[in-house]
Amino acid sequence: MKKKSVFILAMIFVFCFAAGCSIGENEKHPVTVSVWHVYGAQTDSPLNDLIDEFNDTVGKEKGIQVEVTMVSNNKNIHKDILAASNKDPGAPELPDIFVAYPSTVMAMPDEEILVDYYDYFSEEEIEKFIPSFVEDGEVDGRLVCLPVAKSTELLFINKTAFDRFSKETGAKIEDLSTWEGLYETAADYAEWTDGQTPEVPDDGKNLFVHDFHFNYFQVGVESLGESFFNNNAIAFGPVFNKVWEPYAKACLSGGVWLQGGYATEPLRTGEAIVSVASSASVLYFSNEVIYPDNTSEIIEIIVRPCPVFEDGKNLVMQRGAGMCTVKSTPEKEQAAVTFLKWLTEPETNTEFVIETGYMPVTYEAFEEYLPGAIGELNDQKYVELYKAYLETQEKFEFYSAPKFDEYLEIENGFEDKIRQLLLNERNEIVSAEEEVVIEDAAEESLRLLKEYM
Amino acid sequence: MKMTIGKLFKLTKNAGRQSIKMQNRLVLYWGVMILVVFAAILAIMSFAGVFSDSEERVAQVLSLQQKNTFSQISEDFNRLTAQGISLSEKASEIIEEAVIGGNISELNDSPEKLKEIESRLYDEMNIVLRTSPCSGAYIVFNATTNTSAPGAGNSRAGLYLRFANLSSDNEANRDIALYRGIADVARAHDIELHNRWKLEFDIEKISGFEKAASFSGSRIADGCFWTGRENITDTWESCIMLAVPIVSGSGEFYGVCGVEVSDLYFRLINPAMQSDFGGMVTVLAPIKGDELMVSEGMIGGINGTLIRGTENFVIKEGSLFNTYIGRDTRFCGIQQETDIILEDGTVLYAVTLVPEDHYIKEDAANRIIWGIATAILFVAMLFISFLLAKNFVKPIAQSLEAIQEDDFAGAGSSGISEIDNLLSFIRKKGSGKSETNLPSDIEELFSDFAKRAEALTPTERSIIKYYADGKEVNEIPELCFISINTVRKHNSNIYKKLGVGSKEELMLYIELFRRSGRSDELF
Numbered sequence: 001m002k003k004k005s006v007f008i009l010a011m012i013f014v015f016c017f018a019a020g021c022s023i024g025e026n027e028k029h030p031v032t033v034s035v036w037h038v039y040g041a042q043t044d045s046p047l048n049d050l051i052d053e054f055n056d057t058v059g060k061e062k063g064i065q066v067e068v069t070m071v072s073n074n075k076n077i078h079k080d081i082l083a084a085s086n087k088d089p090g091a092p093e094l095p096d097i098f099v100a101y102p103s104t105v106m107a108m109p110d111e112e113i114l115v116d117y118y119d120y121f122s123e124e125e126i127e128k129f130i131p132s133f134v135e136d137g138e139v140d141g142r143l144v145c146l147p148v149a150k151s152t153e154l155l156f157i158n159k160t161a162f163d164r165f166s167k168e169t170g171a172k173i174e175d176l177s178t179w180e181g182l183y184e185t186a187a188d189y190a191e192w193t194d195g196q197t198p199e200v201p202d203d204g205k206n207l208f209v210h211d212f213h214f215n216y217f218q219v220g221v222e223s224l225g226e227s228f229f230n231n232n233a234i235a236f237g238p239v240f241n242k243v244w245e246p247y248a249k250a251c252l253s254g255g256v257w258l259q260g261g262y263a264t265e266p267l268r269t270g271e272a273i274v275s276v277a278s279s280a281s282v283l284y285f286s287n288e289v290i291y292p293d294n295t296s297e298i299i300e301i302i303v304r305p306c307p308v309f310e311d312g313k314n315l316v317m318q319r320g321a322g323m324c325t326v327k328s329t330p331e332k333e334q335a336a337v338t339f340l341k342w343l344t345e346p347e348t349n350t351e352f353v354i355e356t357g358y359m360p361v362t363y364e365a366f367e368e369y370l371p372g373a374i375g376e377l378n379d380q381k382y383v384e385l386y387k388a389y390l391e392t393q394e395k396f397e398f399y400s401a402p403k404f405d406e407y408l409e410i411e412n413g414f415e416d417k418i419r420q421l422l423l424n425e426r427n428e429i430v431s432a433e434e435e436v437v438i439e440d441a442a443e444e445s446l447r448l449l450k451e452y453m
Numbered sequence: 454m455k456m457t458i459g460k461l462f463k464l465t466k467n468a469g470r471q472s473i474k475m476q477n478r479l480v481l482y483w484g485v486m487i488l489v490v491f492a493a494i495l496a497i498m499s500f501a502g503v504f505s506d507s508e509e510r511v512a513q514v515l516s517l518q519q520k521n522t523f524s525q526i527s528e529d530f531n532r533l534t535a536q537g538i539s540l541s542e543k544a545s546e547i548i549e550e551a552v553i554g555g556n557i558s559e560l561n562d563s564p565e566k567l568k569e570i571e572s573r574l575y576d577e578m579n580i581v582l583r584t585s586p587c588s589g590a591y592i593v594f595n596a597t598t599n600t601s602a603p604g605a606g607n608s609r610a611g612l613y614l615r616f617a618n619l620s621s622d623n624e625a626n627r628d629i630a631l632y633r634g635i636a637d638v639a640r641a642h643d644i645e646l647h648n649r650w651k652l653e654f655d656i657e658k659i660s661g662f663e664k665a666a667s668f669s670g671s672r673i674a675d676g677c678f679w680t681g682r683e684n685i686t687d688t689w690e691s692c693i694m695l696a697v698p699i700v701s702g703s704g705e706f707y708g709v710c711g712v713e714v715s716d717l718y719f720r721l722i723n724p725a726m727q728s729d730f731g732g733m734v735t736v737l738a739p740i741k742g743d744e745l746m747v748s749e750g751m752i753g754g755i756n757g758t759l760i761r762g763t764e765n766f767v768i769k770e771g772s773l774f775n776t777y778i779g780r781d782t783r784f785c786g787i788q789q790e791t792d793i794i795l796e797d798g799t800v801l802y803a804v805t806l807v808p809e810d811h812y813i814k815e816d817a818a819n820r821i822i823w824g825i826a827t828a829i830l831f832v833a834m835l836f837i838s839f840l841l842a843k844n845f846v847k848p849i850a851q852s853l854e855a856i857q858e859d860d861f862a863g864a865g866s867s868g869i870s871e872i873d874n875l876l877s878f879i880r881k882k883g884s885g886k887s888e889t890n891l892p893s894d895i896e897e898l899f900s901d902f903a904k905r906a907e908a909l910t911p912t913e914r915s916i917i918k919y920y921a922d923g924k925e926v927n928e929i930p931e932l933c934f935i936s937i938n939t940v941r942k943h944n945s946n947i948y949k950k951l952g953v954g955s956k957e958e959l960m961l962y963i964e965l966f967r968r969s970g971r972s973d974e975l976f
Contacts, residue, residue, distance in 0.1 A: 029731045029811065032756040045689040060759060067755060069721065071689065072617060076628055265646045269636050284648045292564060292635070294598040294608060294652050 030063040031335040034095040036070040036077050038321065039149070039356050040283060045071050046355035050348065058342055064335040069095055073262070074321055078104045078408075085109055094326050097336050101321045102139050103401070103408040115325040116142040120337040128362045129344070136400055137322040145322025148343055149358030151279040152398065153215065153306045153317050154388050156263075158273040158289065160299040165189055165207075165273075176274060179220065179307045182208060183246040186255025189273075194254070202430045208250070209257035209265075209272040211281070214414045215317045217243055219399050223312035232404045234414070236450055243309070248442035251422040254430075258423040270297075276306055278319050282357035282385050303384040305392040318398040320358060357385055410453070417452050421445045478845055478869075485838045492831035496824060507816040511730055511785050511807065512773035518726055518733045519787040519805040525723075526737055526803045529586040530679075530793050536585045537697040537711045538673050543577050544592050544699045548707050557707050560596035560610070564635070567598060571612045571638045578614050579642075581712065582629065588692065588718035589615035591633065592699070592710040593654045593662060608653045609662075611708065612638065615647060615685075619718055632685075649687035658686055661696025664796055665709040668698040678796050681739070681749050682716070690715045693751060696796070716751055716762060723753030730785075730811040732757030736804040739795065740788070743768050745777055750801060758808050760784070776809060783809040852876055902962055903974040908950045914976040916943050920956070921963045921972070 039047040051066045059065055070077070081098055083091035085108045094113075105111055118126070121143075126134060129147060137145035155176060165171055169192055175181035186207040194204030210216055217240065221228040226239035234240075250256050257263075257272045264284040266272035270291050275281075282303075290296045306316045323343075325336045342348060349360045350369035354377070360366055374386045401407065425445050429436045551570050552559040560566055578590045593611035602608065613633035631639035632647040633654050639646055656662040660680045668676035676698040684691045695711035725732030738750025745766040752762040759782055766777035766784065777784040784806035793801040852872050856879060909917070912933065919929055929940045944956070953959045966972050 029757040029808075030759055032725075032732075032758075040689060048689050055759075055761075065755060065759060067720075069717070070619060072628075076617060259640060260643070261645050264648070265636075265650075268646065268650060271636075286649075290650075290652050292598075292637075292652070294602045294605070296603075 030065050031331050032065045032067050033097060033332065033336050033339060034067050034069045036072070036080070036095045036098040037068065037323075038072060038074050038077060038099050039280075039352075040071055046283075046352060047071075050343070050352055054339060054342055058338070062335075062338060064338060066097075066339050074099070074101065078107075082107055085113065096328060096332060097323055097325050097340070099321045100145060100324050102137065102145050102403050103411070104321075105139050105144050105324060106403060106405050107408045111139055111142070111144065113327055114142075114144045115327055115333055115336070116144060117146050117325075117337070117340075118143050120333070121341075125341070128364060130361060130363060130366070132318070132398070132400070133320075133361050136318065139403065144324055146324075146340055146344070147320065147322050147361040148340065148349070149280075149353045149356060150318065150320035150361060151358050152319055152389070152392055152396075153211070153276050154279050154385065154392070155304040155306055156267070156275045156277060156281070156285065157302045157304065158267060158299050159302045160297065161270070161273040161289075165192060168192065173302075173304075177304065177307055178310050179216075179243075180246050180310055182274070182307050183250035183255070186250040186274075187253040188255075190254035202254070204254045206257040206266060206272040207255050207274050209263045209267065209275045209277075211263045211275070211277040212317075212411075212415065213247075213418050214411050216247065216276070217414075218401065219315050219317050220309060220312070222399055223315035224309055225312075229402060232406050232410075234410065234453055236453075241446070244446055245442065248422065248445060249438050252426055252429060252438050252441050252445075254426060256422075258419045258426065260419065278357075279359075279385060279389060280320070280357045282381060283355075285381065287381065301381050301384065303381075303388040305388050305396060314396040315399050316392060316396045318400050354382075357382070359389065414449075414453060418449055421448050421452075478841075482838070482841050482845060485834055485841060489831060489834040489838060492827050492834055495827035496831060507812055507819055508773055511812045512787075514728045514730065514733070515774050515785065515787045515805050515807060518728075519789060519803070522723070522735045522805050523789045523791070523803045526735075526793075527791060529722075530791070533585055533587055533695055533712050533714070534674075534677050534697075536581050536587075537677060537695045540577060540581050540590065540592070540710050540712075541673055541697040541699045544574060544710055545701060545707055547573050547577075548594070548699070549701055555701055555703060555705065557595050557701075557705060560594060561600050562598070563596075564598050567594070567596070567610045568635050568637060570594070571610075571635055572641065574612055575614075575638055575642055578612060579629065582614055582616070583627070585712060586714075586722060587712040588619055588715040589613065589632070589713035590711070591654075591694075591713065592708060593656070593659060594708040595666070595706055596708075597653060604655075607655050607657050609656050609708070610634075610653050613654070614644075615713070615715075616718075617645060617647070619715070619721060655686075659694075659696075659709070661694060661711070661796060662709050665696050665698040666706050668700070668706070669704070671704075673697060673700070679793055679801070681795050681797075681799070682751065685713075685715065690717055692716060692718075714751065719751040720754050725754040725756040725758060727757060728807060730815065731808040734758055734760055734784075734806045736786075736806060737791070737793070737801050738804065739799040740768070740802050741799075745788070745802070745804060758782075758784075758806075760806065760808075777804075777806055785809050785812055848872055899966070899969065899971070902951065903966075903971070905951050906975050909947065913943055913947050913950070916940065917947065917959070917963065918976040920960060921967065921976070926956075 035051070037045075037047055039045055045068075048068055048071070051068060055065050070080070077099060078101075080092055081094070081100055081104055084094045105114060126143075133147035133150055134143060137143050137147050139145070157173060157176065159173075162171070162173065166173070169188060171185050171188060175185050189207035190204035192204075194202060197203055218228045220243040221235075221237070221239050224239045224242060226237045227235055228240075229235060230237075247256070251258060257266045259266075262281065262284070263272075263275035263277040264281050267275055268286050268289060270289040285301055287298055287301065288296050289299050308314050323340055325333060325340070327333065343352060344361055346360070346362050346365035346369050349362060350365045350373050352358075353360050354370070354373040360370055374383075377383050377386065422445055425441050429438075429441060547570055548557060548560075549555060551566055560570070574592055578592065581587075582590045591611060591613040593609050596610055597605050597608045598610050599605060611633055613631070614629050615632045617628040617630040619627065629644045630647040631644055631650060633651055635652065636646060636650070660683060661678065664678065665676060670676055678696055680694045680696060682691050682693050692713045692715040694713045696709050697711050699707040699710055701707055719737070723735040725734050727733075732755065734755055735753030736745065736747055736750060738752075739746050745768055748763050748765055752760065755762075760779070761782075764779045764782070766779045768788075769776040769778060774785050774787050777786050786804050786806040788802045788804040791801050791803050795801065848869050849872060852875075856876070915933060916929055919932055924932065926940060926944070927937065929935075930937050933940070948954065948959065951959065951962070953962065963975065966975050
């Protein structure tokens with residue numbers, strides 16, 4: 001009798017326990033991971049298509065939905081991330097995943113809010129990545145920016161417009177392979193375009209636009225054998241002057257675009273015809289230039305490795321932000337990492353980067369998938385891009401910016417100030433009644449810059 | 454079990470005539486039986502979902518959310534329409550001031566004038582953009598920068614501003630990009646050109662332009678309409694747009710203006726609200742036949758669901774809520790017609806959806822809990838019924854057996870007073886004959902002797918029993934573990950208590966009682 005009672009009680013317990021378990025299971029909802037990224041900005045975003053693919057396959061199977069809640073550029077994302085992490089009034093909520101450079105992470109009040117990918121990737125998995133890319137994503141020994149795509153700076157030329165200039169002046173595309181040649185050509189172009197409309201004085205056009213003037217100086221100084229930074233500040237050593245001189249002359253002659261915005265903007269409006277920009281900007285280059293009179297022209301864009309100094313070494317900036325994951329629940333972190341692992345799988349990664357003008361991040365993608373993907377490219381612009389990319393890889397050394405807390409502040413301050421100083425000086429030259437000696441103006445601008453920095 | 458119930462029925466018939474104790478037992482038994490039946494009914498009802506309140510709860514949650522959604526959408530779109538009308542009036546004023554003869558065609562081939570108008574309108578549009586629940590604002594003039602440019606027939610000047618970094622709650626810090634318009638206007642206001650910037654609009658790609666151009670009413674409000682979901686040219690986003698005609702005081706068509714609500718913006722301002730049944734998704738879409746055309750409308754945040762914005766759903770109407778069946782997803786939802794009317798007269802519906810699988814699972818879980826609970830109750834009651842029945846019938850069956858075997862003494866007590874009384878009655882009736890056969894004086898003698906025997910101690914009774922079994926006085930000390938003197942003392946007491954003078958007289962009485970079958974009255 002006692003045995004029977006015990007059996008019945010045990011059965012009741014088992015039933016209740018089973019019922020309880022089944023309820024627990026039912027409460028499990030799909031995990032949604034929000035993403036802010038830069039791949040495609042306001043254009044058709046190849047990453048968004050890949051995210052759809054992930055959601056339909058792996059995501060569906062594992063109950064993960066990746067939701068893109070912002071596609072912008074690094075500048076905007078950087079601004080919003082800092083506002084969100086500082087909990088500024090009106091700032092947005094941090095997403096689960098966002099794209100950022102380590103400099104953004106270092107500017108955050110607390111880097112510990114980000115997941116250390118070393119906790120989620122095995123040693124074997126990390127070894128599949130190209131080591132320098134992984135190092136780039138480290139902050140204080142923690143891997144917080146997972147490399148998903150890397151880029152470098154390349155020279156983009158509106159060949160159609162340059163050919164017209166070349167035909168009249170004898171300028172050569174080869175001249176653009178050195179900074180000295182490029183700036184000289186820029187000054188010539190400003191003079192030549194000014195001469196096209198003699199009735200309108202000082203309406204010369206810019207030949208050249210650089211995405212980041214700061215990068216030009218940093219890499220330029222380093223390529224000439226001097227350290228750009230000294231004790232977390234710009235060194236302004238003797239080599240800096242050498243880098244400054246041709247640049248400032250071209251700027252003050254009106255050959256360089258000094259207004260804000262990305263390099264693609266003036267190329268699209270025909271206000272500049274040569275740019276140094278991230279390889280990823282290929283997505284934003286349009287084959288069509290629209291002029292102020294609403295006429296447009298289909299142009300040919302060619303791509304070359306970034307210019308170097310004549311007596312400097314072939315050094316180029318390595319770019320490409322990484323993906324950061326904000327710490328949350330273990331389920332959400334795991335979901336985010338599942339997506340990122342999928343995105344960095346060699347085949348997926350190659351498919352992703354080839355459409356966005358980036359380079360893959362694993363050895364296997366580089367060796368097994370990238371050559372085939374390049375071979376299948378149809379768009380001439382992309383073919384040119386990867387040709388220049390491979391040439392850069394073969395002949396150049398990649399430079400990674402140092403990581404220290406003040407880096408971002410120095411970069412932003414320098415970038416804004418140098419453009420503003422030179423633009424003001426240029427305007428003064430244009431409006432001056434007497435002829436201004438360019439060299440003197442350049443020297444004055446440099447003095448002001450040093451003073452400011 | 455069947456036999457037990459049969460016996461019980463028979464016993465129940467007599468229960469009324471028998472003692473209360475038996476009735477109590479039957480009441481208890483029937484109580485348990487009723488509980489068994491009750492448990493069985495509960496089990497059936499719970500498996501049928503009668504006790505699961507999930508359906509009501511889903512309906513309640515949906516209804517509450519739908520109320521908020523509907524009111525929010527109605528308010529937002531009304532506000533946008535009002536802002537659109539106001540922008541149209543402002544644009545009309547500015548254009549009228551800029552064109553001397555009041556004819557918009559004066560702006561053709563006048564890039565400087567267009568730039569001036571765009572610059573002035575920028576501030577107006579900036580205010581609309583920053584103060585309205587929208588992701589972009591635009592104005593298209595019925596004029597072009599260069600009438601001799603290729604494609605000038607479909608090209609129209611204007612201004613289109615869009616947010617460059619939309620996110621859910623950074624209204625104060627949103628950056629604006631110039632999607633269409635003069636680049637210098639962007640530079641003057643320190644904003645970026647959109648990645649897919651163009652100088653002018655292609656009116657073939659603005660579905661509202663033609664209809665707005667044909668507007669001939671006097672009230673601008675009558676000419677407002679929304680376009681269906683369209684891709685924003687060259688971008689990854691799509692949107693629905695408000696189109697408001699811009700007309701001069703004399704009724705000349707100046708162009709069209711309005712606002713844009715992109716799918717991203719709609720998603721951000723309508724996040725999925727979390728409930729016990731998963732994320733609740735807001736949809737604003739037309740219904741064609743029995744299909745909710747999500748692909749032609751807007752969808753809010755999808756957090757906690759597997760819904761896709763490109764999916765359409767077949768609507769299956771229900772009493773408390775509808776079921777929306779997609780390609781491989783199903784949702785429960787409530788829909789409501791809004792005042793938002795598209796260009797072709799289609800009405801948009803505000804719909805709140807919640808994944809069906811969570812509700813189904815919870816419903817199933819509730820049923821399982823109820824089912825298990827009632828099953829346990831059922832089994833427990835059956836078990837108790839079985840024990841009660843067994844204990845109830847056992848003494849009756851034993852007593853019957855004893856009666857059949859004429860062994861009234863062996864039957865003992867049944868534990869049921871009524872049965873014991875019955876047995877005693879039968880016993881008395883069975884032994885009554887020997888008592889009545891004795892003469893009354895003898896019977897009296899027997900009774901007196903038996904009465905006196907009641908005063909004997911247990912040891913004295915044992916000694917008498919030994920005498921009855923033929924034992925002698927000298928054998929008693931060994932059997933009773935007492936001395937011969939003690940035996941003699943007991944004998945003396947026995948004689949005194951029974952009123953006999955000798956052992957022979959005592960033995961005579963013992964023999965008489967034995968023959969009468971009444972030995973038990975002595976020892």
